[in-house]
Amino acid sequence: MSIKKFAVAVFDDEAVLFPAVKKVRSAGYKIHDVYTPFAVHGLDEALGEKESDLHIAGFIYGITGTSTALGFMGWIFTTDWPQNFGGKPMFPLPAFIPITFELTVLFAAVGMVLTFCYLNQIMPGVKKHIFHPRQTDDKFVMVIEVNDTNASETEMFLKSTGAEETNIQVAESDWWYGRFDKKEDYEIQQQLA
Amino acid sequence: MLNQEFKVPAKLKTTSMVLLGIGVITLIAGVIALLLSKEQLSQNRFWAVLLQNSIFFLLISLASVFILSAVTLAQGAWIVSFRRIPEAIGSVVWVFALIVGIILLTLVWTDNFHIYAWLKDGYNPHNSLNALKNFFLSKSFFTFWTILILVLWSWFGIKIRQLSVRQDTETKGSTKTYWQNFNISAGFIFVFALSLASTIPWLWIMSLDSHWFSTMFSWYTFASSFVSGMSMIMLWVLYIKRHHYLEVVSTEHIHDLGKFMFAFSIFWTYLWFSQFMLIWYANIPEETVYFQIRMHGPYRIFYWLNIILNFVCPILILMPRPNKRNYFVVTLVAIIILVGHWIDFYQMVMPATVQEHWKLGWFEIGIVCGFVGLVMYLVSNKLTKAPLVPQNNPLFKETIIHIS
Numbered sequence A: 001m002s003i004k005k006f007a008v009a010v011f012d013d014e015a016v017l018f019p020a021v022k023k024v025r026s027a028g029y030k031i032h033d034v035y036t037p038f039a040v041h042g043l044d045e046a047l048g049e050k051e052s053d054l055h056i057a058g059f060i061y062g063i064t065g066t067s068t069a070l071g072f073m074g075w076i077f078t079t080d081w082p083q084n085f086g087g088k089p090m091f092p093l094p095a096f097i098p099i100t101f102e103l104t105v106l107f108a109a110v111g112m113v114l115t116f117c118y119l120n121q122i123m124p125g126v127k128k129h130i131f132h133p134r135q136t137d138d139k140f141v142m143v144i145e146v147n148d149t150n151a152s153e154t155e156m157f158l159k160s161t162g163a164e165e166t167n168i169q170v171a172e173s174d175w176w177y178g179r180f181d182k183k184e185d186y187e188i189q190q191q192l193a
Numbered sequence B: 001m002l003n004q005e006f007k008v009p010a011k012l013k014t015t016s017m018v019l020l021g022i023g024v025i026t027l028i029a030g031v032i033a034l035l036l037s038k039e040q041l042s043q044n045r046f047w048a049v050l051l052q053n054s055i056f057f058l059l060i061s062l063a064s065v066f067i068l069s070a071v072t073l074a075q076g077a078w079i080v081s082f083r084r085i086p087e088a089i090g091s092v093v094w095v096f097a098l099i100v101g102i103i104l105l106t107l108v109w110t111d112n113f114h115i116y117a118w119l120k121d122g123y124n125p126h127n128s129l130n131a132l133k134n135f136f137l138s139k140s141f142f143t144f145w146t147i148l149i150l151v152l153w154s155w156f157g158i159k160i161r162q163l164s165v166r167q168d169t170e171t172k173g174s175t176k177t178y179w180q181n182f183n184i185s186a187g188f189i190f191v192f193a194l195s196l197a198s199t200i201p202w203l204w205i206m207s208l209d210s211h212w213f214s215t216m217f218s219w220y221t222f223a224s225s226f227v228s229g230m231s232m233i234m235l236w237v238l239y240i241k242r243h244h245y246l247e248v249v250s251t252e253h254i255h256d257l258g259k260f261m262f263a264f265s266i267f268w269t270y271l272w273f274s275q276f277m278l279i280w281y282a283n284i285p286e287e288t289v290y291f292q293i294r295m296h297g298p299y300r301i302f303y304w305l306n307i308i309l310n311f312v313c314p315i316l317i318l319m320p321r322p323n324k325r326n327y328f329v330v331t332l333v334a335i336i337i338l339v340g341h342w343i344d345f346y347q348m349v350m351p352a353t354v355q356e357h358w359k360l361g362w363f364e365i366g367i368v369c370g371f372v373g374l375v376m377y378l379v380s381n382k383l384t385k386a387p388l389v390p391q392n393n394p395l396f397k398e399t400i401i402h403i404s
Helices: A014-026 A054-080 A093-120 A151-160 A181-192 B010-035 B040-073 B084-091 B093-109 B130-136 B139-168 B176-204 B217-242 B251-282 B285-296 B300-318 B327-353 B362-383 B396-400
Strands: A003-011 A031-035 A140-146 A165-172
Touching: A003 A014, A003 A151, A014 A031, A014 A140, A014 A151, A054 A093, A093 B251, A140 A151, A151 A165, B010 B040, B010 B362, B040 B084, B040 B093, B040 B139, B040 B176, B040 B217, B040 B327, B040 B362, B084 B093, B084 B139, B084 B217, B084 B362, B093 B139, B139 B176, B176 B217, B217 B251, B217 B327, B217 B362, B251 B285, B251 B300, B251 B327, B285 B300, B285 B327, B300 B327
Parallel strands: none
Antiparallel strands: A003 A140, A003 A165, A031 A140
């Protein structure tokens, strides 16, 4: 939970956004985030984002699912409550494979969705500050974290990169749980006071 | 400027000629030593090896036509950068179709019931599908359907490439040929669904074990041939790129091909296991006899190699993203997959034809060499006939900026 000051630039077109991202990065500014209405190919490379480790997490969840299924079924049918079906072995591996497969997929899918939500700070009922009301509609929004001394200078620079609208916002940088408006208004008013 | 004129490297030419020579010599030696010998087993071995290899190489070449049609129908751009390679492989399908046609029709019209047991006079399949199965496994239907499907496959393979090459000389921005190709692709998918994805593997391979049947069998054969076909395309693309052609093919395109190899290895395993598990679970003697000889009999080494080479290796090696983008690793896996699925076809054909007396000797290896040489010779020759990159394709720009 921390209130920060941001310089916000709104772009109309991804063709303007890409050179702007390059200019901003080569001028040494650190981009807080870029919000786009759709997935823009190549933007994460342009932003210098590292490849996500989400798939490694997915592999670990999958392996967990596999061992849970095999271990649990194996324990039940050989130790806890041994039963024989159709003269098959007590640990009939081929018969366990479909369930093992399903649990692997289930664990990997659910685990990865939750991890993805956590990494991107989205969850049902969780709020984040929105820098521009049209950032999910048709505008591309670039946000740079600033402090009191360089705020206006950064804003000027963003304007020069082709932004159609720029402003300075004081906002909560993390996510929070609860109501969207009241909390935010309260925090910002406190900060400004 | 793109390097559009492919010249066959001298090394490839010599290699293909040598391999082809080995194949022809082996075939002649095989006719003398095996076909003309008094032993029934040797004759069976001769036919079974020819049957297995010709069908295997026909089906993996046909996979190129299938992937082209499927991606054309989906209007996928990623394949455009290297589409001349599957096109070249697809347009030589007719050679393999001819070979398969000759072998199959010779077998059927000489009443070789040692290979196809249902050719025997008064043969009764002993099952509830008697009338239908007798019709399906009859000389006339077999001949009619085989010839029809082989001709259609060959025609589609040639036609798809022809249209694509014609596009090169069209006025820029014209989409007439593009849509024509789209329609032809739709036609091929229809033919493919009725042939390789359903009837043809039953007719050609499953009927070797004529008492046994499995409805999964065609899908399983299709998956096997498709994943090895993708591996073959991968090997060609990497080989040609190594010789400073195909500049527009980037790691992104290789990554996509790698994904196909990865995903369809799992798909193959899924189908293979679906077929296996139901038979294992139901445990009906007339069905388990198929796996008896493969799992516990003399073929158990192929049974386990099948799972290790076609499932465990691809899934573990190709799972991390960087591995699918590493040219050495994907080459290695492509070779593993091709060998693995050759073995898969081997264990489909051999137990029914030579029973427990399988051999991997000079004849098998020589014939494989011959077919590999034939593929190398025909495809590389075909590639010289047209520009290597279809620059006039409407999706050309999209394929260059493609990110997997």
